[in-house]
Amino acid sequence: MSEAIIEKVRHFAESHFADDGSGHDWWHVHRVWNMAKHLADAEGADRTIVEIAALLHDVADWKLNQDESQGMNTIRELLAGDLAPATVDRICDIISKVSFKGAGVETPTDTLEGKVVQDADRLDALGAVGIARTFAYGGNRGRLIHHPDQPPQLHGSFEAYKNNQGPSTNHFYEKLLLLKDRMNTGTAKQIAEERHRFMESYLDHFFKEWNGEL
Numbered sequence: 670m671s672e673a674i675i676e677k678v679r680h681f682a683e684s685h686f687a688d689d690g691s692g693h694d695w696w697h698v699h700r701v702w703n704m705a706k707h708l709a710d711a712e713g714a715d716r717t718i719v720e721i722a723a724l725l726h727d728v729a730d731w732k733l734n735q736d737e738s739q740g741m742n743t744i745r746e747l748l749a750g751d752l753a754p755a756t757v758d759r760i761c762d763i764i765s766k767v768s769f770k771g772a773g774v775e776t777p778t779d780t781l782e783g784k785v786v787q788d789a790d791r792l793d794a795l796g797a798v799g800i801a802r803t804f805a806y807g808g809n810r811g812r813l814i815h816h817p818d819q820p821p822q823l824h825g826s827f828e829a830y831k832n833n834q835g836p837s838t839n840h841f842y843e844k845l846l847l848l849k850d851r852m853n854t855g856t857a858k859q860i861a862e863e864r865h866r867f868m869e870s871y872l873d874h875f876f877k878e879w880n881g882e883l
């Protein structure tokens with residue numbers, strides 16, 4: 670039963686994100702799905718809920734939608750015929766809480782399944798893949814790679830974070846380097862450590878090259 674629903678949702682997600690050029694393409698979803706399965710098994714979370722929420726986690730994302738409620742309606746319509754209303758509500762609740770909203774803004778998740786999906790999504794923002802996604806997103810939105818006179822800001826509100834137009838390098842200080850300490854599960858914290866170190870070493874190289882030291 671759950672295998673058929675997961676297959677249907679996978680199929681939907683694959684076509685929905687096929688053409689995205691902002692680092693939120695199907696392969697991002699695929700990586701998050703795989704990582705979410707791994708974390709779910711390690712942490713003892715419900716696999717079906719986690720897999721469906723992971724596959725749909727970016728459908729209603731504020732960065733990709735003019736109207737987030739439209740994305741949520743799409744998710745509800747997709748799942749309504751196959752799952753009990755309470756299960757659909759659980760999945761939508763996880764998806765509505767997954768996103769990062771600024772350095773000073775808390776993004777709590779109240780279920781183990783929500784923690785697992787949020788960690789899986791955040792792990793894909795880190796490391797070598799995370800670096801590639803950051804510059805892909807920046808290019809997609811017309812941002813500069815770096816600007817020495819535009820320092821990073823630690824946004825205190827979701828509104829300020831949303832309206833930010835800074836260069837892509839700022840994103841490391843405004844979000845990515847903060848994620849290691851904001852992982853929910855022990856399994857994700859461990860994976861985040863190595864990816865964090867790699868980003869630090871990348872940035873060290875980047876600024877040495879920028880300053881003519883390498």
Ligand code: ADP
Pocket residue numbers: 692693727730732767768769790791793794795799802803804806807833836837840
């Ligand atoms: P979240 O919901 O936590 O933001 P996503 O799956 O939507 O997670 O992916 C977020 C990714 O999009 C970031 O990790 C980064 O790669 C890219 N991104 C988002 N905002 C910016 C930004 N202002 N500058 C550069 N990249 C960004």
Ligand code: NI
Pocket residue numbers: 693697701726727790
């Ligand atoms: Ni995502």
